[in-house]
Amino acid sequence: MDATPVSPLRRRLLLPVCTMLFLCLYMFYSCSGSCAPLSSSPGPLSQLLLRPQPRAPAEEGGSSISTFYNGSGSKKLPQAIIIGVKKGGTRALLEFLRVHPDIRAVGAEPHFFDRNYDKGLDWYRELMPRTLEGQITMEKTPSYFVTKEAPARVSAMSRDAKLIVVVRDPVTRVISDYTQTLSKRPDIPTFESLTFKNRTTGLIDTSWSAIQIGIYAKHLENWLQYFPMSQILFVSGERLITDPAGELGRVQDFLGLKRIITDKHFYFNKTKGFPCLKKAEGSSKPHCLGKTKGRTHPNMNPEVVQRLREFYRPFNMKFYQMTGHDFGWD
Numbered sequence: 001m002d003a004t005p006v007s008p009l010r011r012r013l014l015l016p017v018c019t020m021l022f023l024c025l026y027m028f029y030s031c032s033g034s035c036a037p038l039s040s041s042p043g044p045l046s047q048l049l050l051r052p053q054p055r056a057p058a059e060e061g062g063s064s065i066s067t068f069y070n071g072s073g074s075k076k077l078p079q080a081i082i083i084g085v086k087k088g089g090t091r092a093l094l095e096f097l098r099v100h101p102d103i104r105a106v107g108a109e110p111h112f113f114d115r116n117y118d119k120g121l122d123w124y125r126e127l128m129p130r131t132l133e134g135q136i137t138m139e140k141t142p143s144y145f146v147t148k149e150a151p152a153r154v155s156a157m158s159r160d161a162k163l164i165v166v167v168r169d170p171v172t173r174v175i176s177d178y179t180q181t182l183s184k185r186p187d188i189p190t191f192e193s194l195t196f197k198n199r200t201t202g203l204i205d206t207s208w209s210a211i212q213i214g215i216y217a218k219h220l221e222n223w224l225q226y227f228p229m230s231q232i233l234f235v236s237g238e239r240l241i242t243d244p245a246g247e248l249g250r251v252q253d254f255l256g257l258k259r260i261i262t263d264k265h266f267y268f269n270k271t272k273g274f275p276c277l278k279k280a281e282g283s284s285k286p287h288c289l290g291k292t293k294g295r296t297h298p299n300m301n302p303e304v305v306q307r308l309r310e311f312y313r314p315f316n317m318k319f320y321q322m323t324g325h326d327f328g329w330d
């Protein structure tokens with residue numbers, strides 16, 4: 001069969017056109033590798049496919065769960081979970097971690113291992129963002145830490161799951177917890193009346209869930225039935241405020257990630273009184289957490305606070321022993 005003859009003009013144009021095309025493609029790929037902010041381990045092609053992660057609609061455990069863009073990658077069960085503690089600084093940690101290009105996290109709290117377990121793993125996976133090879137899927141639900149069934153359930157999903165617990169002085173934590181409830185229901189009993197079973201004897205009411213949450217050693221014992229200590233990282237809620245980059249460095253190491261999130265990502269916002277991100281993930285604007293994070297706590301009776309300190313002390317000591325770390329709570 002005869003081939004169609006190529007005209008001399010077309011032949012002369014073919015080489016420059018191909019060269020141009022090659023150069024365009026080369027510039028396009030190399031820019032995506034070096035011009036993208038915070039680019040890291042995923043290669044240039046992966047970078048092209050990355051998209052900003054949607055935030056939780058209501059920042060603090062927003063009610064609707066954000067799923068993900070219709071890009072490439074697949075939805076996977078989380079390999080790392082922030083399991084607690086309530087009011088420890090879990091939202092700050094997750095928001096900071098989301099800056100990392102190798103972390104994809106669901107914004108709202110799925111509450112799978114406590115409230116939604118009967119919905120099944122497929123339901124849970126469906127909530128997750130799509131991830132590319134090498135990226136870590138994460139979520140945070142602070143109530144897992146105190147949920148009796150959660151350790152067995154998480155272990156049934158993956159014995160290799162990495163667990164992160166943000167802990168905070170249990171006395172400040174219980175006041176923070178109370179402040180949150182008060183902001184929603186101003187008619188609740190006083191902090192003092194909820195704290196004591198008997199005011200005269202000073203007996204603490206351990207049936208109040210807000211008190212229970214702070215007995216970290218007890219909850220940790222449950223988790224240690226299913227996970228070795230090496231799979232659990234404790235983040236200091238206090239240091240997350242005073243030295244966010246330092247704590248984020250530890251978390252990135254624990255997750256086996258390159259230390260991408262550093263001092264350069266934070267600034268201290270004097271008005272807010274907390275560290276904020278210079279650039280939120282997927283945006284060029286500074287980002288502080290919302291009004292419900294970093295509330296002013298009401299003044300509590302110093303005697304009540306002192307009594308609570310005494311109550312928590314032995315549990316704190318036990319917790320320091322178990323974790324091999326003194327968190328410095330009095």
Ligand SMILES: Nc1ncnc2c1ncn2[C@@H]1O[C@H](COP(=O)(O)OS(=O)(=O)O)[C@@H](OP(=O)(O)O)[C@H]1O
Nearest residue numbers: 086087088089090091092176274275289293294295
């Ligand atoms: N950077 C930054 N900005 C704002 N707030 C910060 C930050 N880092 C830690 N914190 C502390 O986080 C506390 C809320 O903790 P959680 O996010 O774990 O709360 S929740 O359990 O999800 O409701 C919240 O508690 P309150 O101060 O009592 O509001 C903060 O003290």
